[in-house]
Amino acid sequence: MNIVVLVKQVPDTWAERRLQESDKTLDRASVDVVMNEIDEYAVEEALRLKEAAGDGSEATVLTMGPSRAVETIRKALSMGADKAVHLTDEALHGSCALQTSYALAAVLKTLDYDLVVCGSESTDARLSVMAPLLAERLGIPQLSGARKVTVDGPTVRIERQNEVGYDVVEATMPAVLSVVEKINEPRYPSFKGIMAAKKKPLTTLGIADAGIGADQVGLASATSAVESFTNRPPRTAGQVVKDEGDGGFRVAEFLASQKFL
Amino acid sequence: MAEVLVLVDHLEGKPKKVTYELLTKARELGTPSAVFLGSPGQSAAALEGLAKYGAEKVYVAESEEIAGFLTAPKAEILAGLIDDKNPVAVLFPSSVEGKEVAARVAVKTGSGLLPDAVDVDADGTATQSVFGGAVEVRSRITTGTNLVTIRPNSTPPVEQAGAAQVEQLPVQLTEGAKAARIVDSVVESAGGRPDLGDASVVVSGGRGVGAAEGFGLIEALADSLGAAVGASRAATDAGWYPHQHQVGQTGRTVSPQLYIAVGISGAIQHRAGMQTSKTIVAINKDPEAPIFELADFGLVGDLFTVVPALTQEIQQRKG
Ligand SMILES: Cc1cc2nc3c(=O)[nH]c(=O)nc-3n(C[C@H](O)[C@H](O)[C@H](O)COP(=O)(O)OP(=O)(O)OC[C@H]3O[C@@H](n4cnc5c(N)ncnc54)[C@H](O)[C@@H]3O)c2cc1C
Ligand SMILES: Nc1ncnc2c1ncn2[C@@H]1O[C@H](COP(=O)(O)O)[C@@H](O)[C@H]1O
Numbered sequence: 001m002n003i004v005v006l007v008k009q010v011p012d013t014w015a016e017r018r019l020q021e022s023d024k025t026l027d028r029a030s031v032d033v034v035m036n037e038i039d040e041y042a043v044e045e046a047l048r049l050k051e052a053a054g055d056g057s058e059a060t061v062l063t064m065g066p067s068r069a070v071e072t073i074r075k076a077l078s079m080g081a082d083k084a085v086h087l088t089d090e091a092l093h094g095s096c097a098l099q100t101s102y103a104l105a106a107v108l109k110t111l112d113y114d115l116v117v118c119g120s121e122s123t124d125a126r127l128s129v130m131a132p133l134l135a136e137r138l139g140i141p142q143l144s145g146a147r148k149v150t151v152d153g154p155t156v157r158i159e160r161q162n163e164v165g166y167d168v169v170e171a172t173m174p175a176v177l178s179v180v181e182k183i184n185e186p187r188y189p190s191f192k193g194i195m196a197a198k199k200k201p202l203t204t205l206g207i208a209d210a211g212i213g214a215d216q217v218g219l220a221s222a223t224s225a226v227e228s229f230t231n232r233p234p235r236t237a238g239q240v241v242k243d244e245g246d247g248g249f250r251v252a253e254f255l256a257s258q259k260f261l
Numbered sequence: 262m263a264e265v266l267v268l269v270d271h272l273e274g275k276p277k278k279v280t281y282e283l284l285t286k287a288r289e290l291g292t293p294s295a296v297f298l299g300s301p302g303q304s305a306a307a308l309e310g311l312a313k314y315g316a317e318k319v320y321v322a323e324s325e326e327i328a329g330f331l332t333a334p335k336a337e338i339l340a341g342l343i344d345d346k347n348p349v350a351v352l353f354p355s356s357v358e359g360k361e362v363a364a365r366v367a368v369k370t371g372s373g374l375l376p377d378a379v380d381v382d383a384d385g386t387a388t389q390s391v392f393g394g395a396v397e398v399r400s401r402i403t404t405g406t407n408l409v410t411i412r413p414n415s416t417p418p419v420e421q422a423g424a425a426q427v428e429q430l431p432v433q434l435t436e437g438a439k440a441a442r443i444v445d446s447v448v449e450s451a452g453g454r455p456d457l458g459d460a461s462v463v464v465s466g467g468r469g470v471g472a473a474e475g476f477g478l479i480e481a482l483a484d485s486l487g488a489a490v491g492a493s494r495a496a497t498d499a500g501w502y503p504h505q506h507q508v509g510q511t512g513r514t515v516s517p518q519l520y521i522a523v524g525i526s527g528a529i530q531h532r533a534g535m536q537t538s539k540t541i542v543a544i545n546k547d548p549e550a551p552i553f554e555l556a557d558f559g560l561v562g563d564l565f566t567v568v569p570a571l572t573q574e575i576q577q578r579k580g
Binding site: 097121127132135143145181232234248 | 376
C-alpha cells in the first residue's frame with residue numbers, strides 16, 4: 001500500500017503569532033516553528049497502516065512550504081516515513097487554502113497513492129478544510145475526522161466523531177483520510193531513525209516542476225484577500241479572589257453583578 | 262434585493278439556533294432563502310422556524326442519499342443551486358460539516374471561502390478572529406460567490422416573519438458524490454442538556470474534577486444555569502466524560518456569553534476553543550494556573566467545596 005502523508009510546518013502554538021504589516025500574511029520568519037501537532041498523529045497513522053499492510057508498502061511525506069519546512073520533513077522521515085516531496089517556491093507565498101489544495105493536488109497527481117493522510121486541522125490556519133478540498137479536487141472519497149481507521153482489502157472504514165456520537169463511514173481506496181488526535185499516540189523518533197532520515201530520498205519541486213501555473217497560486221491571485229487586521233489586546237485578567245469559605249457565594253455575587261442570575 | 266442562501270443546520274429536521282443566527286445575518290446582506298437538505302419528510306419540522314426568522318424561500322432537497330453519504334451530496338446540490346440562482350452570498354454554519362460542505366462548494370463553483378467568520382458586513386467583508394482571538398482579520402472574497410461560514414453565537418437571532426415559500430429541488434447525484442458511505446451512526450452523548458455549540462452558558466470540568474463521578478458536580482452546576490457541559494482533553498481522555506464534549510483546539514470551539522472553567526489549567530489548546538467567550542469564570546486551587554490570566558473572575562479554591570456551594574447559592578437565588 002502506498003500512503004502519502006501531508007505535513008505542515010506551523011508557528012509554535014505557544015509563540016505570539018503576528019500578521020506582517022507589509023502583505024498581511026503570517027510572519028513565519030520571526031517565530032519558532034514546529035510540525036503541526038496533529039500532523040504527528042497523521043504520520044503515526046500512516047506508519048501504522050503501512051506496517052500493517054506489510055512488505056512493499058511505502059509512506060511518502062509531502063509538504064508545501066518555505067525552505068525551512070525541510071525540518072518538518074526530516075522529523076517525519078525520522079519517525080519512519082520512507083521518502084519525501086517538498087513543494088517550495090517563492091510564487092507560493094500567501095496562497096489561500098484553495099490554492100494550497102490546488103498545488104498539493106497537482107503534486108499528488110504525479111504520485112502513486114492508495115491513501116492520502118492529513119491532519120484534521122492546522123494550528124495556524126485552523127481551517128479544517130484540506131481533506132474535503134483534496135477529495136473534491138482529486139475526485140476521490142473523503143474520510144475526514146477519523147478517530148479510528150480500519151483497512152479491509154480495498155475498503156477503508158473510519159469512526160468519524162460528530163456532535164452527539166460518531167458515524168462509521170466507509171469508502172474504497174484511493175481516498176483522503178484526515179485524523180484527529182484521539183487516533184493514536186505518535187512515536188518519538190529514535191536515534192537510529194534520526195540518522196537514517198538523513199539518507200532518505202527527498203525530492204524538491206518548484207511550481208514549474210509540478211506543472212502549476214504561477215497565476216494559479218500566491219498572494220496576488222488568492223481567492224480571498226485580507227483587507228485589514230487589528231491586533232487585539234490580550235485578554236486581561238480580571239479579579240482573582242481566594243476562597244475564605246465563602247467561595248461559592250463570591251462567584252454567585254459576580255454572576256449576579258453580570259446579570260447572569 | 263439579491264438573494265442570500267443559508268444552509269440550514271438541523272437535528273432530525275429541527276433547525277439549530279445557529280440557523281436562526283445565519284438568517285438574521287443574511288437579512289443584512291439581501292433576501293434570505295433557506296436551503297434545507299435532509300432525509301425524506303424532515304423539512305416539515307423546519308418550516309415554521311425558518312418562516313419566523315425571515316426565510317422568504319425554502320429550497321428543500323430530501324433524500325436518503327443526502328444523509329447516507331458524507332458531505333459530497335450536500336455540496337453537489339448546493340453548487341447546482343448557486344449556478345441556478347446566482348446568490349450574492351451563501352452562509353454556512355461553522356460546524357465541522359458546514360465547513361467541509363463549504364470547502365467542496367468552493368472548488369465546484371470556483372469561489373473563495375471565508376471560514377470561521379464572527380461577522381459579515383453588507384458588502385461581504387467578513388471578520389475572522391484568529392490566533393486564539395489575538396488578531397481580528399477583515400477579509401473579502403476575490404473570486405466567485407461569497408462563501409462564508411459563521412461561528413455559532415456570533416449574532417443574536419432576531420425574529421422577522423418571512424414567506425418561507427417552499428421550492429422542491431430534484432436530487433440527482435453523481436456516482437462521485439456517493440463515495441463515502443455512512444454505514445452506522447452511534448449516539449454516545451448524554452442528552453437532555455443544550456448543545457455545546459448553541460448554549461449561551463457552558464460549564465466545563467478538567468482533570469481537577471478527579472473522576473467520572475466528579476462530573477456530577479459539574480452537571481449540577483450546569484443544570485442550575487441551564488448550561489451545556491464541556492470538558493478538557495485531560496477529562497475526556499481519562500474517560501470521565503464523552504469526547505463530544507471536549508472544548509479546545511481539537512474539540513469544539515465555543516463562544517458563549519458565560520464560560521465557567523472548573524479544575525482546568527488553561528493550556529493553550531484548551532484556550533483555543535473558548536477564548537472568545539464573552540465572560541470567563543475560573544475555579545482552580547492553583548493561584549498560578551494560566552486560566553486566571555484570561556478569567557474575568559477567578560476563584561482560588563477547592564472545587565469540591567466551592568462548586569456545591571455555588572450551585573446551592575444559584576438555586577436559592579433563582580428560587
Ligand atoms: C494536538 C493536541 C491537541 C489538544 N487539544 C486539546 C483540546 O481540544 N482541549 C483541551 O482541553 N486540551 C487539548 N490538549 C491538551 C492540553 O495541552 C492540556 O493537556 C489539557 O487541556 C489539560 O487539561 P486540564 O486543564 O483539565 O488538566 P491539567 O492541566 O492537569 O489541569 C488541572 C487543573 O485542575 C486544578 N485542580 C486540581 N484539583 C483541583 C481541585 N480540587 N479544585 C480546584 N482545582 C483543582 C489544578 O490546579 C490544575 O490547574 C491538546 C494537546 C495536544 C498535544
Ligand atoms: N502547506 C501544506 N503542506 C502540506 N500539508 C498541508 C499544508 N497545509 C495543510 N496541510 C494538511 O492539511 C491539514 C489540515 O490543514 P487546514 O485545513 O489548513 O487546517 C494539516 O493537518 C496538514 O496535514
